[in-house]
Amino acid sequence: MTPPIVVVAAALLDEAGRLLAARRSAPPDLAGRWELPGGKVEPGEAPEDALVRELREELGVEAEPVARVPGEWPLKPGHVLRVWTVRLLSGTPEPLEDHDRLRWLTPEETWDVDWLDQDVPAVRTARAAHAARAPRGAVNTARSRGE
Numbered sequence: 127m128t129p130p131i132v133v134v135a136a137a138l139l140d141e142a143g144r145l146l147a148a149r150r151s152a153p154p155d156l157a158g159r160w161e162l163p164g165g166k167v168e169p170g171e172a173p174e175d176a177l178v179r180e181l182r183e184e185l186g187v188e189a190e191p192v193a194r195v196p197g198e199w200p201l202k203p204g205h206v207l208r209v210w211t212v213r214l215l216s217g218t219p220e221p222l223e224d225h226d227r228l229r230w231l232t233p234e235e236t237w238d239v240d241w242l243d244q245d246v247p248a249v250r251t252a253r254a255a256h257a258a259r260a261p262r263g264a265v266n267t268a269r270s271r272g273e
């Protein structure tokens with residue numbers, strides 16, 4: 127059996143716990159729906175490298191994968207989605223390629239956009255993984271301890 131094509135995508139989270147969502151501009155059947163930015167891993171490419179490359183191309187930023195979000199989600203036939211939490215190193219994300227709009231979603235706003243159906247479980251898991259690692263107030267508590 128041919129191995130699936132892996133699509134890598136970023137749960138890009140800022141310090142306030144906002145998640146970056148990107149609205150696809152193409153192809154027509156996906157345009158207008160929201161996704162996690164990313165793209166296909168090329169032959170011989172490490173998934174984390176593909177993610178860094180895609181975020182550079184699509185958003186014009188330098189970013190660093192932090193941790194794999196556990197799970198793998200089926201997309202169209204022969205394609206699977208894998209997600210990493212990602213930290214922004216430099217730049218401000220812009221919809222340069224494949225997207226016509228970006229939104230930073232607070233936890234409360236997570237479901238305000240029309241995610242691609244196949245992204246819903248991935249977004250849910252990414253949000254849960256982030257909440258488990260960084261409980262609310264953790265940043266402030268660490269700061270108040272002078273860390």
Ligand SMILES: Nc1nc2c([nH]c(=O)n2[C@H]2C[C@H](O)[C@@H](COP(=O)(O)OP(=O)(O)OP(=O)(O)O)O2)c(=O)[nH]1
Pocket residue numbers: 133134135156161162163164165166167201202205207224242244245
């Ligand atoms: N990037 C991304 N693609 C997704 C998500 N959910 C989902 O179904 N897809 C689909 C859309 C596309 O059919 C495929 C990814 O292809 P792409 O067009 O973003 O990747 P790419 O930049 O490597 O594409 P290409 O133009 O080189 O073919 O996976 C998601 O959350 N992020």
